[in-house]
Amino acid sequence: MDLQLTGKRALITGSSSGIGAGIAEELAREGALVVVHGRNADRTHAVARAIADAGGRSATAIGDLSTDDGADAVANAAVAAFGGIDILINNAGGRSGGDGASDWMAASVTDWADTYQKNTIATVRMIHRLAPAMKERGWGRLIQFASSAANSPSSAVGHYAASKAAIINLTVSLSKAFANTGVTANTISPGMIATPSVDEWFDQIAAEKGWTGPDAAKRAERWAMANIVHQTVSRVGRVRDIASLTAYLCSPLADFVNGANFRSDGGRSPGIN
Template sequence: MDLKFESRHRALVTGSSAGIGAQIARVLASEGASVVVHGRSEARAREVAEQIRAGGGSAAFVVGDLTDAEQAGRVAREAVAAFGGIDILVNNAGGANPENGNIPFFEVPVEHWAPMYDKNVVATVRLIHLLVPAMRERGWGRVIQIASSAATTPPAMVAEYNSAKLALVGLTLSLSKALAKTGVTVNTVSPGIVRTPTFDEWMLGVGAGLGFGDDIRRTERYVLDNFWTQTVDRVGEVEDIANLVAYVASPLSGYINGTNLRVDGGISPAIN
């Protein structure tokens, strides 16, 4: 399918120096968008941008910690300068803290909640304020939050992460209404478990607790059979997420607005 991207469609994908974000950047570029790769590691962000350019795509990179207001402002300015503006903002940066493991609700220190919201929600709001008004003025734009199936089907563990991702879903709907009839759409894409380096770190932690050692595939099988009871019998791949994001970011998706699109292997026990 031709997604109707052109080089004038300029995207910033936050947290795109690895994992899901990197694949989103690659797919957008392969469809014809000009993409700004972002990360906190210059080496990794540069590498993804160079891979895109080597494949014939158009890419630049920016570096900064989005939980810091000054650095977030610089990221936004440099992203705009790279291609003369940003039309597509994919808020992918954030996530859980794998080193914390699966901490039961009452064992999560209260002090962990605010940094989790800052990392996932406040950083997203910063970039929305910095980049979306210009989309509204131009009369076209796409804003996509990457949340999680844990937002709407939360387990008892990592409650601070689940709650932060749910806040993104609410943020999306509010922003879509604030931008009504402007040509700027706002949507959420919520992945389930997806094979990334962060996922593998989590699997190692879970496997250690189960006595499986570093046998990630055995742990993965156990999680699918006993914990993450999906209707699709596999772990997601980064391509599963990136392909949907590319469609939602494209000119073809103009009638989709304010939605939460789940790409989670059928984990939800309810309609949505």
């Protein structure tokens, strides 16, 4: 299917690795002009080079979106790269402290504030800088990344889940603020996705269980799916699962989709929208 993305200019925040890198590669395959963003210049340039080597067009923007100066630098670099941005994918984020598996109180007030800056406020910063020009041109895509934890939070990392829930909320109000302008706003909420950090978690589980051999990580994955993640799909998600959904929402074919939250989580948080 032709997603009609040829020549569209996209900035994917947090795309120097993991899901963001996969999205950048997918959009480039569809013909989009891609700006790869990260805080680490080496990793960011490596993703952009891989896209170029595969025949795509790419540029880079380096900066920390948890500060106004960093957001200015990233937005300015992205606009300069291809003369504007038609698609903003707010994927960058993270959390501060509070990594306890079940201790809600482990995250301090400072951790809550820092995490809100990294996720929610960073998203707002980039929308403020890039969305008005989309409205002026009469077309644009604003895609925010939340998490299955936003819909179905556990006792762990409550500050992270709350900041992601705020992103779902702000996206709905954003879709109304840009009503009838050609600019749409939607959210994607991934579940357990096979990224390097998840692979490390599976290795840790295997080590704790004493499992060794070439199938130890796969055994750990099956155990985690059955005992921790509780999905209705038996496998862990892949980056391509998320990248393909994102590419569709970026497309002109998705003109009639606005203000929605897409849970791509293997059925981890089933519910009625």
